Amino acid sequence: xxxxxxxxxxxxxxxxxxxxxxxxxxxxxxxxxxxxxxxxxxxxxxxxxxxxxxxxxxxxxxxxxxxxxxxxxxxxxxxxxxxxxxxxxxxxxxxxxxxxxxxxxxxxxxxxxxxxxxxxxxxxxxxxxxxxxxxxxxxxxxxxxxxxxxxxxxxxxxxxxxxxxxxxxxxxxxxxxxxxxxxxxxxxxxxxxxxxxxxxxxxxxxxxxxxxxxxxxxxxxxxxxxxxxxxxxxxxxxxxxxxxx
Numbered sequence: 001x002x003x004x005x006x007x008x009x010x011x012x013x014x015x016x017x018x019x020x021x022x023x024x025x026x027x028x029x030x031x032x033x034x035x036x037x038x039x040x041x042x043x044x045x046x047x048x049x050x051x052x053x054x055x056x057x058x059x060x061x062x063x064x065x066x067x068x069x070x071x072x073x074x075x076x077x078x079x080x081x082x083x084x085x086x087x088x089x090x091x092x093x094x095x096x097x098x099x100x101x102x103x104x105x106x107x108x109x110x111x112x113x114x115x116x117x118x119x120x121x122x123x124x125x126x127x128x129x130x131x132x133x134x135x136x137x138x139x140x141x142x143x144x145x146x147x148x149x150x151x152x153x154x155x156x157x158x159x160x161x162x163x164x165x166x167x168x169x170x171x172x173x174x175x176x177x178x179x180x181x182x183x184x185x186x187x188x189x190x191x192x193x194x195x196x197x198x199x200x201x202x203x204x205x206x207x208x209x210x211x212x213x214x215x216x217x218x219x220x221x222x223x224x225x226x227x228x229x230x231x232x233x234x235x236x237x238x239x240x241x242x243x244x245x
Contacts, residue, residue: 008190012100019056019102020235023092024048025117027066027110028192030074032161032208034181035169037076038160040066044109046172047228051107054232060092065215067112070200085116086123093124097131103238105134107231111158114125132238141223151211155189162210164223169222182212 002148003021005205006014026041036042046061052059072079095105106117112135117177138203151163159165169177185208200207 001052001056003060003137005115006058015058015100018056018058018134019100020049020055020105020239021060021096021103022052022055022105022107022235023059023060023063024038025063025066025089025090025106025109025113027068027078027112028064028206029066029068029071029077029110030161031165032181032183032185032206032212034178034183034212035161035166036176038064039165039169039173039176040109042173043168044100044107045077047109047224047231048107050228051105051231054228055235057103057105057235063088063092066110067116068110070112070198071207073199073201082116082119085113086119089117089120090123091135093120094128096199097124097128101131103134103235105136105231105235105238108137108166109137111137132241134238136231136234138227139234141227142224144223148170148222150214151184152186154186157186159209161206161208162198162212163214163219164210166212166215167217167220168224169220170215171224174217179213179215183208184211184213185209203234205231212226 024044026044028037031039041064047054048059061104065078067082067156068077068079071077096104121135126134149163183206185206187204187209189203239244
């Protein structure tokens with residue numbers, strides 16, 4: 001169910017029947033020459049739609065801007081600070097609570113948003129403890145990734161415009177991928193980048209972290225479907241923990 005296409009006369013009864021709202025959140029930032037600036041938005045939005053179909057949830061309009069401090073100096077990137085994102089997400093959640101929603105599931109397509117989502121979720125937990133807030137970023141896919149990945153992981157924690165993310169796009173939004181421009185990049189990320197703020201232009205000129213040429217739709221399908229299965233399970237479990245009134 002697409003929330004923005006509903007009307008005010010019918011929505012109250014529908015919320016009573018399905019009290020789960022999904023917020024896709026992404027970003028606008030550089031993703032190399034083969035992926036669009038809105039890659040994270042496309043991924044979050046498409047995953048949210050697939051999850052909603054299996055959970056009878058509402059899909060909210062995608063929040064298209066995110067915290068992209070690391071890539072803010074690349075052409076096309078639009079950066080929103082955590083100080084702006086935290087209250088923004090909180091206010092969405094608080095509004096949903098006032099409308100009667102029990103579960104607020106945030107499907108995140110951009111790792112940089114994680115801090116803001118976590119802090120907003122904590123504030124909502126303090127103020128609205130009987131509403132369940134879920135922070136969902138490709139949960140439970142580590143094993144599948146290890147099985148299908150053919151390239152070496154450039155960084156232990158994050159991926160970007162590489163074999164993985166390009167595969168996700170080939171599965172979820174293939175029309176926006178130009179594999180003729182895919183790159184294989186292996187930037188040497190300095191150790192200090194993990195312990196002090198480091199703009200990515202210090203170690204990459206392309207924003208590609210890995211071998212995007214090895215991406216396939218089949219790999220994307222395996223990983224994304226595992227993530228969707230896990231998100232569905234988490235949402236279904238959360239329905240029983242939300243407020244009863």
